[in-house]
Amino acid sequence: MRAAVYYGPNKIEIDDVAEPQATPGTVKLKVGFNGICGTDLHEYYAGPIFVPTAPHPLTHQQLPLTIGHEFSGTITAVGDGVTGWAVGDRVAVEPIYKCDHCAPCLAGNYNVCQQIGFHGLMSDGGMAEYTVVPTSMLHKLPDNVSLELGALVEPMSVAYHAATLGDVRPGDTAMVFGAGPIGIGLWFALRGKGLDDVFVVEPSPTRRAAIEALGAATLDPAALDVPGFIAEHTAGDGADAVFDAAGVTPAVATALACVGSRKPMVSVAIYEKPLETPLLNLVMNESRIQGSLCYTGADFEAVIALMAKGAYDTTGWVTTIPIDDVIDEGFEALHAGTKMKVLVDPNGES
Template identity: 65%
Template sequence: MRAAVYRGREDLVVDDVAEPSCGPGQIKVKVAHNGICGTDLHEYYAGPIFVPTEPHPLTGYRLPLTLGHEFAGAITEVGEGVRDLAVGDRVTIEPVYRCGQCAACQVGHYNICRLIGFHGLMAPGGMAEYTVVPAWMAHRLPDSISPELGALVEPMAVAYHAARLSEVHEDSTAVVFGAGPIGIGIWFALRGLGVEAITVVEPSAERRTALAALGADDVIDPTATDPVDHLVRRTRGHGVDAAFDAAGTEASVKAGMGCLGARKRLVAVAIYERPLVTDLLRLVMNESQVQGSLCYTSVDYRAVIDLMSRGHYDTTGWVAHVPIDQVVEEGFAALRAGRKMKVLVDP
């Protein structure tokens, strides 16, 4: 079968590899689409970062391996002991490996397991024609959800988890810094939670246009409009109830903290390549909070699938497809150059 095999920094080859076999407790999935994540970009251009160079303690896999942790498809085989899934079921995959023993796992926060692993980073993933996963990773997709949307459940669950952690409600105001896939996902998640007063801050004209076309009514360019001044005016001096950093820059964090209302929180959901300077005095004087957000749990998956089944998400203008043989040139390189916003690889 064809698979995109990661061998190290800027070394990703599409090759013929052995089709995986299905063991006890596992399912085999014929992949419909697999999204390229920002984490995949970091791995390709600066890695290995998360992909282990020694056997991972939960999966036993190490470099080289097939990338891909955002995917959906149809089950073609079920292993011994699998009772609640069947061949032909359409599924999306929640790709988190966890130990089940650490303190975080025991209270249900397996997304911060001390040994956390991801299918497609710590085990051969979905950027291939077929992949095999533990059956407990699968979430069935209703007929109303397309395979394209199914492949987006994972990044949209990342965004939904961040929105939940902010503790917003219907009357809340919010700002999202960054209109990449996660920033767009946060906008969708906030609207799904009933929040209407949302500002999105994004320097890219193409991204601003795409988001406005989806229905966002307050999208600003931080190079032309100061986000803090804009939001102080928009909230009549109160500041926003929640700020989300999906940009991962020092400027976005500083602006996010600057526009927070008293005792409100900034949710950090970006991948930060280097430590940032934080104005702790402002945190003290405003009694603000900074909340980290890492991936998701099944609660977020179920919520996103429910919203998708009701037509809440729209891929128009920001999702592109590429065949697997063009994954580097039209996938990774296009994303890095800003020519595309979100790419799904079609094996």
């Protein structure tokens, strides 16, 4: 079968590899779609970062391996001992490998497992015609949720988890910094949680236009005093939660200037450079910075339920490509900013 195999920086090849077979406790999936993630871009241009160069303690796999951790598929075979799943079931995959015995795992917070692994980063993943995953990773898709949306459940769950950590409720004012895929996911999640008063701060006209077309209210930090606007909008109280999905110092500084007293800035970005973060506003307001990593199964189920209600729209920001175009129309286009979100169709069925 064909698969996108990662060999190291600037080297992903579409190879013919052996088709995997279901083993006890696992299912074999015919992959529907696999999204290219920002983490994949980091691996391609600057890795290996998370891809192991020695056997991973949970997966026992290492470089080179098939990438892809944002994917959906249809079960084509079940391994021995598998119950509750059948050939033909359509699923989204929660790609976390966890140890089940460290303190975070025992507390139910396996998204910060001390040995965490990801299918498609620490093992052969979903950017291939077929892949095999343990049943613990499976989430069934309702009939009215497409495989395209199913491949977006993983990144949208990253955003939903962050939105939940913001402890927001209907009637609150929230702000999202950055209108990339996670920023868009945050907007969908906050709307799904009943918030009407959500502002997306984004300097790129292209990204502002994309999220405005979905119905979002945007602010251009190059043309507006954003903290002043929010202070006036909230009668001086500040935002009830701000979310950084941009990962750059100007966004963080502005976010901290907008957040209200004892309210959080939730960080769900990857920071490539050290931040010079002004902390005076945190001290004076007793506000806080809250980190957010990945998701749990509850986030997956919440996103799938919202998708079934029609709460997510891919118009204008999601592009589908065949696996043969994964470099030029996938990685290079995303890196250049000419595309926002790319789903790879490894079986040519879109």
